[in-house]
Amino acid sequence: MTSAIGLHRVIEPAGVLPQAASRLDASPAVGRDEVRVAVERLNLDAASFRQLSEKHGGDGDAVRAEVLEIITSRGKMHNPVTGSGGMLIGTVQEVGPDSPLGLVPGDRVATLVSLTLTPLVVGDGLVGWDGLTEQVPCSGHAILFGRSVAAVLPADLDAALALAVLDVCGAPALTARVVAGYERPRVAVLGGAGKSGCLSLAAARRAGAALTVGVVPDEREAGLLRGSGLADRVVVADARDPVGLAAAVGEPVDVVVVCVDVPGCEHGAVLAAAAGGTVVFFSMATSFSAAALGAEGLAADVTMLIGNGYVPGHAGYALELVRTVPGVAGLFGRRLWPDRVPVGFGAPVGGCVVGSPAASD
Structure with a gap:
């Protein structure tokens, strides 16, 4: 059974909300009130990007590798040092029948909730990103919950x-x-x-x-x-x-x-x-x-x-x-x-x- 606040996606520790979780289930199957988005670009928040860049002395390859490791291990982009993540844009792929977000497949959207609570999978190894900017071109998918917030991108x-x-x-x-x-x-x-x-x-x-x-x-x-x-x-x-x-x-x-x-x-x-x-x-x-x-x-x-x-x-x-x-x-x-x-x-x-x-x- 799905939860509008995403409790069913929490792997560990049990009983916390997705933002506080150390790991999320980012599997692509959509629950009744969920939305799956084909990810086009991440935007790392400024504090997180600065911390990663300074940690690695501006080495973009090292920054890219750590961001990929965080997403892979946690099922979300949640910097363990700053506690922050960012947000993303992409195209709606599938909408559960009970989703209250008003989105339809094909909508190009920006998520207005943090990546620290958004189930996320990146499938391209971030090969299109040099690790030197906050905006991260990539491909993969993300899941929005019933109480998530998203906006259709202006044309x-x-x-x-x-x-x-x-x-x-x-x-x-x-x-x-x-x-x-x-x-x-x-x-x-x-x-x-x-x-x-x-x-x-x-x-x-x-x-x-x-x-x-x-x-x-x-x-x-x-x-x-x-x-x-x-x-x-x-x-x-x-x-x-x-x-x-x-x-x-x-x-x-x-x-x-x-x-x-x-x-x-x-x-x-x-x-x-x-x-x-x-x-x-x-x-x-x-x-x-x-x-x-x-x-x-x-x-x-x-x-x-x-x-x-x-x-x-x-x-x-x-x-x-x-x-x-x-x-x-x-x-x-x-x-x-x-x-x-x-x-x-x-x-x-x-x-x-x-x-x-x-x-x-």
């Missing part, structure tokens, strides 16, 4: 762009919700030039922020973010240096959004927040015990939120931002196609980002 955007946006679509939606709860708040986004960071800056401004501050680690990223026009102020600071970060931000802000992919940024985020403010953690590199105990030790009256990646309507909201905010489109294009998209360039044209392969074809 007007390049698939690689849509995948990159949907991978972080929870960040701008929750940022907008938090910002809207204040009267013209000041907002700082740590990692403002990254995927979730630039979307969060755009969402904060659209939701009524009086000031947006983008924090980046170096002058290269500062130049990219300044060229995008998404932040009222751009500051360079190491988010792992609490005192230095707070000094760079200046007057404490009402909302701090953490979108960096390295550990150790918890205390700086708390110091940068004003009394009564909110810190939103989107990075899977976050230590939530460090955040809670650090705030206690600082006597900081701040609300701390864990961005869980799901807000109703989050996929459509993020895609609309990339369609309508040129600075967001430009930064995503720069990340995906660095040789094709100039800094600050990327206005949507005919539904595709200027400079992307789709726009150039």
